[in-house]
Amino acid sequence: MKFRTVTLSLLALLSAALPARAEDPGAYPTRKIKMLLPYAAGGGGDVVGRLLADRMGKTLGQSIYIENHTGAAGTLGTQMVATSPNDGYTITVGGMTTHVLAPAIYPKLPYDPIKDFTTIGRVGTSSIMLVATKNFAADDIKGLVALARKGEPIQYGSWGVGSTGQFCAEILMQQTGIKMDHVPFNGIAKLAGDLLGGHIALATLDMATATPLVKDGSIKALAACGERSPSLPDVASYKEQGVPFDRSLSWAMYAPAGLAPPIAEKLSAALKEALGDTVVKDKLLGLGITPQFVAGEEQRDINARDIAAWKLVARDAGIEVK
Numbered sequence: 001m002k003f004r005t006v007t008l009s010l011l012a013l014l015s016a017a018l019p020a021r022a023e024d025p026g027a028y029p030t031r032k033i034k035m036l037l038p039y040a041a042g043g044g045g046d047v048v049g050r051l052l053a054d055r056m057g058k059t060l061g062q063s064i065y066i067e068n069h070t071g072a073a074g075t076l077g078t079q080m081v082a083t084s085p086n087d088g089y090t091i092t093v094g095g096m097t098t099h100v101l102a103p104a105i106y107p108k109l110p111y112d113p114i115k116d117f118t119t120i121g122r123v124g125t126s127s128i129m130l131v132a133t134k135n136f137a138a139d140d141i142k143g144l145v146a147l148a149r150k151g152e153p154i155q156y157g158s159w160g161v162g163s164t165g166q167f168c169a170e171i172l173m174q175q176t177g178i179k180m181d182h183v184p185f186n187g188i189a190k191l192a193g194d195l196l197g198g199h200i201a202l203a204t205l206d207m208a209t210a211t212p213l214v215k216d217g218s219i220k221a222l223a224a225c226g227e228r229s230p231s232l233p234d235v236a237s238y239k240e241q242g243v244p245f246d247r248s249l250s251w252a253m254y255a256p257a258g259l260a261p262p263i264a265e266k267l268s269a270a271l272k273e274a275l276g277d278t279v280v281k282d283k284l285l286g287l288g289i290t291p292q293f294v295a296g297e298e299q300r301d302i303n304a305r306d307i308a309a310w311k312l313v314a315r316d317a318g319i320e321v322k
Helices: 002-017 044-060 072-082 096-105 141-149 164-176 188-196 207-215 261-275 278-286 296-317
Strands: 033-037 064-068 090-094 117-126 128-133 155-158 181-184 202-206 219-225 249-256 289-291
Touching: 033 044, 033 072, 044 064, 044 090, 044 207, 044 249, 044 261, 044 278, 072 090, 072 096, 072 249, 096 164, 096 249, 096 296, 117 261, 117 296, 128 164, 128 207, 141 164, 141 219, 155 164, 155 188, 164 181, 164 202, 164 219, 164 296, 188 202, 188 207, 202 207, 207 219, 249 261, 249 296, 261 278, 278 289
Parallel strands: 033 064, 033 090, 155 181, 155 202
Antiparallel strands: 090 249, 117 249, 117 289, 128 202, 128 219
């Protein structure tokens, strides 16, 4: 009896040491899915994630719940996704900063934005708005360039060093030869407040923040960095105003690297279906995001090319976060 007890104990220990049997990819999903977002609750990225989670959950037949993990400009939460099990039960929505700009400015980024992720697909594209106070002396890029060439000192605000807003301003300076002094703010809400209060006259804002302020006449928009946005269709893009820049600023969905192809395909199909939903499309457009599905592998290749291009911008501008 004693021998039998010892034998059973050893078998129990051995069983505990063995890895759990992997789930059949064809049966996925059999439980809730976590969407880990590197954004603060209520912010633009969080709203996008929750919108997609709700619609995709209906397609997949399992609820998708949200966990927010902020810090280090979104790279902390993104790293957590990279190191999560690649079983399809942890996904994220990444923007330009987390998957394209971060590797251009962080010399010791704790994850590889290409190798450490399975790209599920593109969510859509967005622009950054170059905006100003109502009484600013320029109404467009031509006027801004003329103002700068007169020797007028020009400051612009962005929501932080290495933000997409700073990159858009640096591209404008590199392509036009003008000089502007960067004033980094601690967050976009503070920047928008100071712009409205007249404490800074020129700034870059994301579409979700800029759109209502421009529409109600609180501020004016000079140009769209990226594409002309359906949210503000009267604002011409950089390229349309003679600045040779037409790269898309995209949002995409990711999972940890090594995700089984059948699971990746199910998630991709659910994302594509969500983006075709009228309610989802209208809400994304309201956030300044143009819904545009691109398959995972194609978006992965686009990201790789964009990282190389933005690294050159960062190098020439001396943008680096240590």
